[in-house]
Every structure is written in structure tokens, then in C-alpha cells.
Amino acid sequence: MALLEVEKVTKRFGGLVALNDVSFSVAQGEILGIIGPNGAGKTTLFSAISGFAPPSSGDVRFDGTSIVGVLPDRLVRRGLIRSFQIVQTFADMTTLDVVTTAALTRRPIREAIDYAAHVLGRVGLAGKEHLTPLTLSLQDKKLLELAKCLATDPRCILLDEVMAGLTMAETDKPIAVVRELNRQGVTIVMVEHVMPVIMQLATRMVVINFGEKIAEGSPADIVKDQHVIDAYFGEHLDA
Ligand SMILES: Nc1ncnc2c1ncn2[C@@H]1O[C@H](COP(=O)(O)OP(=O)(O)OP(=O)(O)O)[C@@H](O)[C@H]1O
Numbered sequence: 315m316a317l318l319e320v321e322k323v324t325k326r327f328g329g330l331v332a333l334n335d336v337s338f339s340v341a342q343g344e345i346l347g348i349i350g351p352n353g354a355g356k357t358t359l360f361s362a363i364s365g366f367a368p369p370s371s372g373d374v375r376f377d378g379t380s381i382v383g384v385l386p387d388r389l390v391r392r393g394l395i396r397s398f399q400i401v402q403t404f405a406d407m408t409t410l411d412v413v414t415t416a417a418l419t420r421r422p423i424r425e426a427i428d429y430a431a432h433v434l435g436r437v438g439l440a441g442k443e444h445l446t447p448l449t450l451s452l453q454d455k456k457l458l459e460l461a462k463c464l465a466t467d468p469r470c471i472l473l474d475e476v477m478a479g480l481t482m483a484e485t486d487k488p489i490a491v492v493r494e495l496n497r498q499g500v501t502i503v504m505v506e507h508v509m510p511v512i513m514q515l516a517t518r519m520v521v522i523n524f525g526e527k528i529a530e531g532s533p534a535d536i537v538k539d540q541h542v543i544d545a546y547f548g549e550h551l552d553a
């Protein structure tokens with residue numbers, strides 16, 4: 315059975331149809347890549363799945379149960395978490411505070427602090443526990459975003475452009491973290507513009523354009539699909 319099922323999801327913002335009748339499913343243990351041009355509806359899709367902006371119509375099921383209308387904090391307890399494309403943090407918290415807050419999802423405070431320190435080490439932020447996230451490099455901010463997700467012990471993570479803005483060399487660490495998580499059984503859905511990254515990580519891809527799913531398949535098939543080339547690669551190659 316699929317772990318996550320998105321069925322005929324439509325999301326309207328007033329007159330704008332940001333998602334139109336989008337359906338796909340994600341099997342336990344998969345890394346599903348989602349690509350599409352700017353404004354295609356990718357972040358809206360994550361918001362619709364994760365309880366931040368429920369669909370106008372359609373259904374989302376997690377582990378066989380509809381989760382439409384379930385609030386994000388409840389979903390985190392069930393094992394479904396998203397990252398945010400735009401990293402925002404509180405000025406008066408350290409990286410350890412931030413990750414501890416996430417770890418409190420399943421642990422009492424003492425354990426949460428220890429676990430947060432462990433998770434920071436795991437993503438490569440050891441030694442930066444007492445820095446404020448505002449002073450971190452973009453790469454470290456992205457790793458912190460991953461650490462926040464990890465600290466909740468998720469079954470499924472929705473990653474929204476965690477590699478965007480990084481150099482190819484800087485993507486090595488987050489790629490390794492994603493691989494390692496997946497090896498441990500965490501299901502991953504990732505929106506990513508960096509094609510070499512998504513091509514090497516994704517087991518399957520979904521392509522969204524103007525709010526509609528226009529293709530789905532293996533990374534090798536997707537890069538050959540003419541609709542995808544027209545909608546996405548064409549635009550990027552010309553840029
Ligand atoms: N809260 C909102 N209210 C009104 N319109 C919105 C809202 N959120 C998104 N939109 C619109 O929905 C469309 C899809 O936006 P979305 O952010 O999901 O795109 P995206 O695929 O994530 O783009 P990007 O690659 O730039 O991150 C856009 O036209 C956007 O302006």
C-alpha cells in the first residue's frame with residue numbers, strides 16, 4: 315500500500331487555480347522527486363499535503379487514512395513533516411534550541427536536548443550548537459532545516475528546495491543526509507530545481523506545470539519526455 319496518496323487535489327486562491335486535479339502516490343521507502351517551473355504549484359502542493367493550506371477539493375491519505383483538515387502539529391506526530399523553502403528562524407534561539415523544539419515532538423526535555431545534539435552532529439552541524447541560525451551560512455541553514463525535520467523522527471519528509479542556492483560541492487552534505495535517511499526507511503518527497511541532484515536521488519519523478527501534473531516516471535524517462543522538455547528544460551536552457 316502507498317504511504318502517501320494524493321487524489322484529485324485542487325487548490326484555489328480566489329480565482330487562481332494553483333493546483334488542478336493532481337493525483338499521485340508515494341510508496342513506503344521511495345524518494346519521489348517533484349519538478350516544475352517557478353509558480354507551477356509545488357510549494358502549494360506541499361502545503362496542501364502537510365495541513366498548512368488544505369485542498370479546495372480532493373483527498374490526501376497518509377498510511378491509508380484521510381488527513382485533509384488535520385493540523386500540521388498532529389501530522390508531525392503521525393510522522394509526516396515538511397521543510398520550508400524560505401528558511402525562517404527566531405533571532406533569540408540557538409541551533410540547539412531550534413532542533414530541541416522539534417525533538418520535543420516525541421521526547422521529554424532532557425532527552426530532547428541530547429537527541430537534538432545528536433541530530434545536529436548527524437547533519438554535519440556539530441560544534442555549531444550554540445550559534446544563532448541567523449549567522450549560519452546558507453548551506454548550514456539548509457542543513458538546519460533538515461535537522462529540524464529529522465528530530466521529529468518522521469516516516470515521510472516533504473523537502474522543499476533544500477539544495478536551492480547551494481554550489482554543487484555544497485550539495486554533497488545534504489545529499490548524503492537524504493540518502494542516509496532513506497536507507498533507514500524514511501520516505502522522501504523532494505521538490506528540487508537542481509537537476510543533477512534530483513536525477514541522482516529520485517527513484518521516480520512527478521512533473522507539475524501550471525498546477526497540473528504533466529508527467530510521471532523514472533528520472534531517465536522524464537528527461538526524454540517532450541512535454542517536460544517544452545515546459546521545463548526549454549525554459550531553463552534558454553535562461
Ligand atoms: N497564499 C497564496 N495566496 C495566493 N496565491 C498564492 C498563494 N500561494 C501561492 N500562490 C500562487 O500559486 C501559484 C503557485 O505557487 P507556488 O509557490 O506553489 O509555486 P512553486 O511551484 O512552489 O514555485 P517556485 O518554484 O517559485 O517555488 C503561484 O501563482 C503563486 O503566486
Ligand SMILES: [Mg+2]
Nearest residue numbers: 356357358399
Ligand atoms: Mg516553491
